[in-house]
Amino acid sequence: MNYFIRFVHPWLACGALIVILLSMYFRKKIHRPVIYRHSLGSIIKNRMQFSAHPYQMIIYCMQVLIFFLLACLSGRPQLVDSRSVVPVKGIDIVLVLDVSGSMQFQDYDDDQRSRFDVAKAEAERFIQKRVHDSLGLVLFGKDALSRCPITADKLLLQEIVRDLKLGIIDPDGTMLITGIVTAANRLKNSKAKSKIMIVLTDGEPSEGDISPSVGIDVAKKLGIKIYTVGIGSEESHVFMHPLYGLVEKPKVNKELLTKIAHETGGSYFMAHNAKDMRKIYDTIDLLEKTEHDVPIFSLYYDIVIPCVGIVLFLVLCKLILSTFIWFAL
Numbered sequence: 001m002n003y004f005i006r007f008v009h010p011w012l013a014c015g016a017l018i019v020i021l022l023s024m025y026f027r028k029k030i031h032r033p034v035i036y037r038h039s040l041g042s043i044i045k046n047r048m049q050f051s052a053h054p055y056q057m058i059i060y061c062m063q064v065l066i067f068f069l070l071a072c073l074s075g076r077p078q079l080v081d082s083r084s085v086v087p088v089k090g091i092d093i094v095l096v097l098d099v100s101g102s103m104q105f106q107d108y109d110d111d112q113r114s115r116f117d118v119a120k121a122e123a124e125r126f127i128q129k130r131v132h133d134s135l136g137l138v139l140f141g142k143d144a145l146s147r148c149p150i151t152a153d154k155l156l157l158q159e160i161v162r163d164l165k166l167g168i169i170d171p172d173g174t175m176l177i178t179g180i181v182t183a184a185n186r187l188k189n190s191k192a193k194s195k196i197m198i199v200l201t202d203g204e205p206s207e208g209d210i211s212p213s214v215g216i217d218v219a220k221k222l223g224i225k226i227y228t229v230g231i232g233s234e235e236s237h238v239f240m241h242p243l244y245g246l247v248e249k250p251k252v253n254k255e256l257l258t259k260i261a262h263e264t265g266g267s268y269f270m271a272h273n274a275k276d277m278r279k280i281y282d283t284i285d286l287l288e289k290t291e292h293d294v295p296i297f298s299l300y301y302d303i304v305i306p307c308v309g310i311v312l313f314l315v316l317c318k319l320i321l322s323t324f325i326w327f328a329l
Helices: 010-030 041-046 055-074 115-129 154-162 176-187 212-221 254-263 274-284 304-325
Strands: 003-007 077-081 084-090 092-098 134-140 144-151 195-201 224-231 237-241 245-249 268-271 290-296 299-302
Touching (some): 055 304, 092 115, 092 176, 176 212, 195 254, 212 224, 224 254, 224 274, 254 268, 268 274
Parallel strands (some): 092 134
Antiparallel strands (some): 134 144
16 A cells, blocks of 8 residues: 555645745844843853753744644645555446547537537446446547546546547547457456446447457456447438538447347447436446445545644643743743
């Protein structure tokens, strides 16, 4: 396990530290201690009859330490376990998302979002609901890309999905089966009893893609259940492109997606709009759960309360020393 400390609000802590340092600097430049002159002062000094106890420096250092700790507390310190393994009840899921050029199409007059925007929004919502599951993300267009490994860090995965844009990989193609095999490679070392793949696409495989039977065989050998989701339409449609004139929208290959799902123990769904997409994810959300260990890439522990305890202890020590021990020095 690798531990380190981070601040939730680092700039707030840095600002407080700068104020403290500037205050110390100007105090040193401006402050002049009070000097008392006595007629017997030189005699006492010559006879070494004075106290050289550094109580003032000790009190000052304690004050500085207290202020520095308070500045750090303003940034909300956390102890970070960079990689921890904890037992949870959940399943391993990989989202396989089509990022081909046709995902930019809009299908409905009452929803101005593209297919890709709808898929992103509902995928992010699904990730948020799967509290105890580990999820990963694979993208496919003309190539396939493993965008995020299987992780239980939902905030990380949601941020990745939120930042996705068409064009992250070449959009001139739909390597559907290559994406499935890439996702299967992510799940092959999973120790979960339930391994799920959710494949979302609006078209059919391009020329040069792997044979569907290969993807199905790989998934079956690894015990992966595939849920396929078609988005768009199962029928061909044309639309007027401002540059190219009449252009045909790709149709969902229902037969292929149904075959992939049924032969691996999953189901095929068709999402005609955003509401259908949400219902589909809610249906998949009812999957069985199994207990297994999952790696959490960043486990955070707030250490504000222990730090407050240290500050209060230092304040108490300073008060005791300056009030009952060194008050007469």
